[in-house]
Amino acid sequence: MPEGHVLHRLANRLKKDFRGQALQVSSPQGRFAESAQLLDGTEIVSAHAHGKHLFIEFEAARFVHIHLGLYGKWRFSSVVEGEAPDPIGQVRLRLVSDSEVADLSGPTRCALVTRDEVDEVIARLGPDPLDPQEGDRARFINEVRKRRRAIGELVMDQSVVAGPGNIYRAESLFRVGISPFRKGANTSRTRIGQLWDDLIVLMEDGVETGIITTIDPEDAPAELIEGDAEASRFYVYHRTGRPCVVCGTPVSEQLVAGRRLFWCSHCQR
Ligand SMILES: [Zn+2]
Known part of the structure; x- marks a missing residue:
């Protein structure tokens, strides 16, 4: 989708x-x-x-x-x-x-x-990071904080935040270091705010370029890795079992609510 x-x-x-x-x-x-x-x-x-x-x-x-x-x-x-x-x-x-x-x-x-x-x-619908209105950041933080569900599910819940799908979910959580299994209610306001800010950065880039690229150039491998082309674009998405580009831990994958979830068990807490 x-x-x-x-x-x-x-x-x-x-x-x-x-x-x-x-x-x-x-x-x-x-x-x-x-x-x-x-x-x-x-x-x-x-x-x-x-x-x-x-x-x-x-x-x-x-x-x-x-x-x-x-x-x-x-x-x-x-x-x-x-x-x-x-x-x-x-x-x-x-x-x-x-x-x-x-x-x-x-x-x-x-x-x-x-x-x-x-x-x-x-x-x-929840607030849209691509059309942020005054108060949307606080609204997102409050919506996440009041739920006991895992934040990895909340980022895909369109009534919490409108727009992100499976790729932005996995990548933004990696970039701010939040475990997708951490409950919304147990995530600090500061970290949820960082997540909102990063969704804006990533998604605005997607609007500009038409493709989703979430890896910072300094973290991307110097050359395309055979069999791991995703490493040039993503930190964890579709990189199951490949070494995390930051810490080397193999990237994990699990089916959550019918969707594949990718994360690094070392970098995300
Ligand atoms: Zn890692």
Whole structure:
């Protein structure tokens, strides 16, 4: 599943390439046809992501709420000589500008909603490190502190913090040295605050570059390691049994709540 930075990049792209002109809006697959008809010929006013949710605002305060889930994806292509290419696969939503096509396929959710419904979705989510508002850092600290669940699970809980997925979870906890098994309630406010700050640093880099790289250059191996390419990008993610680049202890892996969790048992306490 894409992590939050992907949705923020999509929102930026939709604003940059599609805003401010009447769009052809359709649902080649048909499942969004009625809503698409309402939007057809109108303009995108804005696009905004919160965590893994994407909201596209059209004229007349009509919003499309999208969650990609596990299989959803956007495909962008060019309009050539006034012709949009044929849709590939099951395209739920198609946006066509003068020059570009955006095709959405396989989302968990793609629905026309009101501004109130957008607000309700966001209210159920935790703060987003990619859109930090005043008080969000303290809110994150409080949400973690009041729970007895392991912090490794809390960082993946979208009602605690919106956006991080499995990679940012593993890597940010390593970088601040917190064991993923430490209970939220037993983690100091200082350390939880450091975790929030690091999520912002890592995820902003993801928005900028489009790829997740979490290892500091001075910690990365000088050359690509055969069979351990991840060591050039990550500290622990997908590096089970490989030596921790900081201390040499083999990286651990365990299935937690159905997701693979990676950590260094020496560096993280
Ligand atoms: Zn280590």
